[in-house]
Amino acid sequence: MTDDASADDDRAVPTVSCERCGREWDLDREIDGLDPGGHAVEQFAIDHERHTGHYPDDVTPWIARCERCPDGERFLAERPARRWARTHARHANHPVRLEAPRGDDDLVAPDGDRDGS
Incomplete structure (x- = not known):
C-alpha cells in the first residue's frame, strides 16, 4: 500500500440524501471523476434535479x-x-x-x- 492509497482510504466521502426518493448516495465515484474543488455535491444536486424535478435534501437553489x-x-x-x-x-x-x-x-x-x- 502506498501513501496515496492510504490517503484515499482515509478521505471523507460526502453523502447526499433525498427523502422524496427514499435514497441516500455516497459520492465516492463522483469525487474520483472531478478535479480538486470540483464541487461533487453541487453537481450531484444539479443532476438529481434534472432527472427527478426536485433537489436532494438540504439543497435550495x-x-x-x-x-x-x-x-x-x-x-x-x-x-x-x-x-x-x-x-x-x-x-x-x-x-x-x-x-x-x-x-x-x-x-x-x-x-x-x-x-x-
Missing part, C-alpha cells in the same frame, strides 16, 4: 426570474445567480427578481441598481 418574460434560471450559489440576473436585466432591459434560498428577495433593475425588495 437561488432563483433568478425575469419579471417581464418567461426567462429564468436556478443556481446553487449566489454569485452565478446574481451574474445571470444582471446580464439578463442589462441585455433584455427587464427587471429580474432574485429569490434567495433563505432571506429576502432582491430585484435587479435593468440599469444595474437593486431596489432591495
Whole structure:
C-alpha cells in the first residue's frame, strides 16, 4: 500500500440524501471523476434535479426570474445567480427578481441598481 492509497482510504466521502426518493448516495465515484474543488455535491444536486424535478435534501437553489418574460434560471450559489440576473436585466432591459434560498428577495433593475425588495 502506498501513501496515496492510504490517503484515499482515509478521505471523507460526502453523502447526499433525498427523502422524496427514499435514497441516500455516497459520492465516492463522483469525487474520483472531478478535479480538486470540483464541487461533487453541487453537481450531484444539479443532476438529481434534472432527472427527478426536485433537489436532494438540504439543497435550495437561488432563483433568478425575469419579471417581464418567461426567462429564468436556478443556481446553487449566489454569485452565478446574481451574474445571470444582471446580464439578463442589462441585455433584455427587464427587471429580474432574485429569490434567495433563505432571506429576502432582491430585484435587479435593468440599469444595474437593486431596489432591495
